[in-house]
Every structure is written in structure tokens, then in C-alpha cells.
Amino acid sequence: MLKTLLIGIKDLRLAFRDRAALILMLAAPFVLTLGLGLVTGRFSGNANSGLSNIPVVIVNLDKQQLGNALADVFNSAELADLMEPTASSDPEAARRLIDEDKAAAAVIIPAGFTQSIMPQQSGFTSNAMPEAVKIEVYANPSRPTSAGVIKAIVDEFISRVEEGRVSGMTAIMQLMFSGRITQDQAEAAGTAMSKRLQTSAPESTLAITMKSSTASGEAIKFDALAFIAPGMALMFLMYTVSYGGRSILAERTQGTLPRLLVSPTSSMQILGGKIFGIFLTGAAQMLILIGASSLFFQLKWGDPLGVVVLVLAAVFGATGWGMIITAIARTPGQVANVGMSIIFPCLASRPCLLTNASKGLCAAS
Amino acid sequence: MAVRNIIGVVPQDLALYEELTARENLIFWGQMYNLSGKSLNRRVDEVLEQIGLTDKAKNRVKTYSGGMKRRVNIGVGLLHKPRLLFMDEPTVGIDPQSRRAILDTVKDLNKQGMTLLYTTHYMEEAQELSNRVGIIDHGEMIALGTQKELTQQVGQAETLILHVGENDDSEALANALKGIAGVQQAEAVDHEVSIVCAEAEDVLAAVVTKANERGIKIRSIDIREPNLEAVFLHLTGRALRD
Numbered sequence: 001m002l003k004t005l006l007i008g009i010k011d012l013r014l015a016f017r018d019r020a021a022l023i024l025m026l027a028a029p030f031v032l033t034l035g036l037g038l039v040t041g042r043f044s045g046n047a048n049s050g051l052s053n054i055p056v057v058i059v060n061l062d063k064q065q066l067g068n069a070l071a072d073v074f075n076s077a078e079l080a081d082l083m084e085p086t087a088s089s090d091p092e093a094a095r096r097l098i099d100e101d102k103a104a105a106a107v108i109i110p111a112g113f114t115q116s117i118m119p120q121q122s123g124f125t126s127n128a129m130p131e132a133v134k135i136e137v138y139a140n141p142s143r144p145t146s147a148g149v150i151k152a153i154v155d156e157f158i159s160r161v162e163e164g165r166v167s168g169m170t171a172i173m174q175l176m177f178s179g180r181i182t183q184d185q186a187e188a189a190g191t192a193m194s195k196r197l198q199t200s201a202p203e204s205t206l207a208i209t210m211k212s213s214t215a216s217g218e219a220i221k222f223d224a225l226a227f228i229a230p231g232m233a234l235m236f237l238m239y240t241v242s243y244g245g246r247s248i249l250a251e252r253t254q255g256t257l258p259r260l261l262v263s264p265t266s267s268m269q270i271l272g273g274k275i276f277g278i279f280l281t282g283a284a285q286m287l288i289l290i291g292a293s294s295l296f297f298q299l300k301w302g303d304p305l306g307v308v309v310l311v312l313a314a315v316f317g318a319t320g321w322g323m324i325i326t327a328i329a330r331t332p333g334q335v336a337n338v339g340m341s342i343i344f345p346c347l348a349s350r351p352c353l354l355t356n357a358s359k360g361l362c363a364a365s
Numbered sequence: 366m367a368v369r370n371i372i373g374v375v376p377q378d379l380a381l382y383e384e385l386t387a388r389e390n391l392i393f394w395g396q397m398y399n400l401s402g403k404s405l406n407r408r409v410d411e412v413l414e415q416i417g418l419t420d421k422a423k424n425r426v427k428t429y430s431g432g433m434k435r436r437v438n439i440g441v442g443l444l445h446k447p448r449l450l451f452m453d454e455p456t457v458g459i460d461p462q463s464r465r466a467i468l469d470t471v472k473d474l475n476k477q478g479m480t481l482l483y484t485t486h487y488m489e490e491a492q493e494l495s496n497r498v499g500i501i502d503h504g505e506m507i508a509l510g511t512q513k514e515l516t517q518q519v520g521q522a523e524t525l526i527l528h529v530g531e532n533d534d535s536e537a538l539a540n541a542l543k544g545i546a547g548v549q550q551a552e553a554v555d556h557e558v559s560i561v562c563a564e565a566e567d568v569l570a571a572v573v574t575k576a577n578e579r580g581i582k583i584r585s586i587d588i589r590e591p592n593l594e595a596v597f598l599h600l601t602g603r604a605l606r607d
Binding site: 260265266 | 366370379380381398
């Protein structure tokens with residue numbers, strides 16, 4: 001056990017003496033976080049929020065309950081700090097504004113949107129469902145973060161409306177098919193549900209807000225850096241565990257592993273020490289990044305004990321990832337290649353991976 | 366594990382952590398050999414003194430010269446005072462001073478009672494250091510014994526070389542020397558006369574007398590004793606190896 005600890009501590013020391021590793025472990029995530037903080041306006045004097053007053057053009061061609069409800073969401077008091085909506089009646093003009101980089105995105109609500117969502121009386125008497133009419137979010141590619149926020153709000157609205165519609169329709173259909181209600185009663189219930197959906201939709205969408213509060217009721221404003229920093233830390237944690245895995249193969253090529261094996265140290269102690277070293281290095285990296293971001297960026301990570309527990313759990317999982325890569329690779333060079341060739345396609349194909357990881361880290365802490 | 370505790374290994378390739386200092390390397394490897402606390406620190410100090418790196422102990426190994434790294438590599442093998450030390454070509458690619466220091470260290474260790482199994486391609490090192498020599502060819506031990514036993518085993522004779530004046534007739538002298546008892550072979554090449562014999566000392570007086578009789582001035586005399594290189598080449602052949 002003691003030798004396992006000693007090998008782990010030795011690896012930690014080696015990792016923190018490797019300049020290239022230090023740059024990727026600590027400097028790169030810190031600088032990237034700093035850069036993204038600057039991009040999002042986190043350091044521009046607005047200490048409350050990195051994202052604010054996002055210009056968005058609302059084109060409501062629907063003019064009915066749900067279309068109006070969505071427009072109201074963007075004009076709501078809850079999103080007043082975050083959004084700066086402009087109403088327009090011409091989709092082409094709205095798109096032009098985006099093309100000219102005058103807004104982050106245009107939300108175009110087509111005519112008949114409400115009709116396509118609300119169950120009609122005929123919907124219960126025939127199998128034909130109304131053709132879905134899609135809301136268009138015309139995003140500005142030069143403002144991906146702001147456009148992403150707008151899209152998230154629209155998605156949230158749609159999912160809430162869909163949730164109400166589908167659950168209501170499913171219940172009515174089940175009751176009708178099981179013979180508990182008649183077709184006439186089903187139509188009546190559908191009509192009543194439609195009315196309820198129309199009246200409740202604006203209220204339900206009020207749940208979409210960028211504000212949250214602590215248990216004590218203290219308001220917490222959206223902080224882009226709090227979203228970015230955990231993602232950066234986690235992404236570069238993946239590098240660190242790959243580096244740790246690489247060190248196992250490096251010990252073999254540099255001859256220290258055979259030397260360890262002829263010393264009175266068992267294979268289990270050596271392997272355990274190497275794994276412990278990876279874990280220790282990853283944990284140190286995460287804690288340093290969290291400490292530094294708290295100190296320099298005044299980032300609130302939450303309850304320190306919770307953060308430590310969560311970091312240790314995350315690093316434990318990441319260590320397993322590092323060991324899998326090490327098992328696949330044959331040489332130290334392959335570890336980096338295999339690691340990067342797996343993690344970056346994952347990130348590219350699922351950009352929300354880090355976002356979700358960040359959410360998890362923020363939420364849990 | 367019991368065997369691992371009493372043996373030490375000095376691999377041919379450096380097996381050190383270059384980002385650590387010499388002291389840190391020695392401490393880590395000492396811990397792997399179950400040394401700890403004051404005894405570990407004391408032993409590390411002794412080894413640093415022994416390998417002559419006390420002054421540079423706090424420098425990272427990557428800043429050392431090849432010879433210094435070799436000495437640390439040896440030091441690691443000595444930390445736990447093994448009864449048997451395996452050294453695999455410890456002097457490959459280093460400067461003459463470091464090489465001499467390593468050879469002296471090996472001799473000191475042997476005098477202190479440590480058994481060393483020293484692998485080398487340098488026959489002069491084997492000749493200088495070894496009590497017993499084994500010659501391995503294609504993975505097989507083809508000869509084993511003391512140096513004298515090996516040279517006798519392959520029948521290697523001594524060679525007496527006379528350097529004569531430019532105007533002297535070395536050819537005639539070589540022919541005259543062939544008649545001396547004990548001389549197995551004598552031949553002249555330029556201004557040198559090579560005399561092969563079992564024991565050079567036995568024929569030396571007769572050779573000098575013969576030269577004087579013929580008025581040939583001997584400028585210098587070399588005695589080449591049979592060496593391990595000759596034995597090695599005799600046993601393994603002169604063909605180049607892959």
C-alpha cells in the first residue's frame with residue numbers, strides 16, 4: 001500500500017514538472033476560460049451576466065394563442081435583461097437583419113402554428129392529424145452562443161406545449177379506445193383540453209427563465225463563465241488522464257518499469273501506484289483550476305465539500321477512461337492519438353457533451 | 366521477493382526519471398527497496414558520495430552529462446547494498462573520465478565483498494575487472510574460466526616484437542631466430558621482427574644475443590601477452606555479426 005502511494009506521488013511530481021503537460025493541464029483551460037469569458041463579456045464590467053440584451057427578431061405570423069405566447073415569452077419581464085426582442089411582420093426583412101449581423105437570431109412563427117398544435121374536433125373523429133407547422137429559428141453564425149440561447153428558449157417552449165398536447169391526447173384516446181368514454185365525450189374533452197392549453201400555455205412558458213435562486217432565496221444571475229469553466233476543466237481532465245495512461249507505457253520504454261519489476265515491488269503495487277498517480281494528478285488539476293477560477297474570476301462553484309466529492313467522482317471516472325485508452329494503445333504516442341481521436345469526434349458530434357457535463361457539475365455543486 | 370531484495374540491477378539503458386533530481390531518484394528507488402526514514406537518507410548520501418555527485422544531487426537528471434547519468438544509474442543499483450549486482454554494459458557511450466570512475470567503483474565494490482556480474486563488449490574491461498570470464502556467443506556460453514584458463518584453453522602464445530634500425534636486415538635476423546629453442550615462428554615485416562613463442566621471457570636473452578652477433582641494433586622490444594580479445598576472436602571468429 002505504501003509503495004502504491006509512493007509511486008502515485010512520484011507520478012504527480014513528474015506530471016507537475018513536465019512543462020508541456022502543465023501547459024495543457026492548467027494553462028490551456030485557464031486561458032481558454034479567460035478568453036471565452038472575454039468573448040461573452042464576463043470581464044467587460046457587467047459582473048452580473050456574461051450574456052445580456054441579446055437582440056432577437058420575432059416574426060409572429062400566427063397571431064393566435066401559441067404564437068402570441070411564444071412572443072410573450074421573449075417579451076417577458078423574466079427575460080428582460082437577457083433578451084432584446086424586436087417585432088417584425090416580414091420574415092425576409094428579419095432574415096436580412098440577421099445576415100447584416102444586427103441580431104443574433106430571428107424567430108419566425110408561421111401562420112397556422114397554433115392550429116397545427118391544438119387538437120381539433122376532427123382530430124378525434126378521423127385518423128388524419130394536422131400537418132405540423134415548424135417554427136424557424138434563423139440563427140446568426142457569428143453569434144453562436146446568443147443564437148444557442150434563443151434556440152434553447154424556443155425548444156423549451158415547444159417541448160412544454162408538446163408535453164401538454166401529447167399527454168392530453170394520449171389520455172383521451174386511451175379512454176376512448178378502452179370504451180370508458182364515448183366519441184362525443186372524447187371530442188368534448190379534446191375541446192376542453194384545447195381551451196385549457198390555450199389559456200395555460202403562456203403561464204407554463206413563464207417557467208423559461210435564465211434566473212435562479214439559492215435555497216435562501218438569494219437571486220443568482222446567469223454567469224457564462226460558470227457554464228464554460230467546468231466544461232473546460234472536464235475537457236482538459238481528459239487530456240490529463242490520457243497523459244497519466246501514457247506514463248505507464250513511457251515507463252516501459254524508458255526502462256523504469258522493468259527496473260521496478262526487479263525490485264521487491266509487486267505488479268499489483270506498481271499498477272495500483274500508476275492508477276493512483278493518474279487519479280491524483282487529475283484531482284490536483286481540477287482542484288487547482290477550480291481554486292484559480294474562484295480566486296481570479298470570482299466564480300462560485302458551490303459548497304466546497306460537494307465540489308470536492310464531485311471532482312473526486314469525476315476524476316475517478318476519467319481515470320477509467322485513461323486506463324481504457326492505455327489498454328488499447330501500444331506506445332506512449334498512441335495514447336495521445338487514440339485519446340484525442342475518440343474525445344474530439346465525441347465533442348464535435350455532441351457539442352452538448354461538455355455543456356451537459358458543465359450543467360451536471362454546476363447542478364451537483 | 367527474497368531474491369529481489371539481495372540482488373541489484375544496473376541496466377544497459379538508463380532507467381531513471383529525468384525530471385527528478387539525482388537525490389529524488391535515489392530516494393524513490395530506495396523506497397522501492399524498502400528503505401525509509403533516516404537510514405534511507407544516510408544511504409542516499411553515501412551513494413551520492415560514492416558516485417561523486419554530492420554537489421550536483423539537487424539538479425535534475427536531464428541536465429546531467431551521459432557519464433553522470435550512468436553514475437546515477439549505477440547508484441540506484443547500489444542503494445540497498447545488494448549481495449549480487451548485475452551490470453549490463455555500464456560504460457557504453459561515455460567519456461573516459463566517467464568510464465574510469467565506473468571501473469574504479471566496480472573494483473571497490475568487489476573489494477568490499479560484493480559479487481558483480483558484469484556484461485561488456487570491451488575486452489580490456491573484462492580483463493581489468495574479472496576473476497572469471499564467460500564468453501557468450503549467439504546466446505550460448507562457449508567458454509568460462511579465469512583469464513589464464515581461457516588463454517591456455519585456446520592455446521594462445523606470446524608474441525615478442527623487435528623494432529630494428531632502418532638499415533638493418535630484419536629478414537636475415539628473422540631467419541636466424543627460427544633456430545632458437547622455444548621460438549615457434551619468426552617473420553620480418555618492414556623494420557619489425559615478430560617472434561611467436563610460448564613464454565617470451567624464456568627466449569628474450571637468446572634473441573637479443575642473436576641480434577648483437579649480427580650487429581643489428583634493437584631500438585625497442587614489445588611483449589604481447591595473449592589477451593581476451595584474441596581469445597574472443599579465436600572462439601567466435603572474425604566474421605561480422607548482425
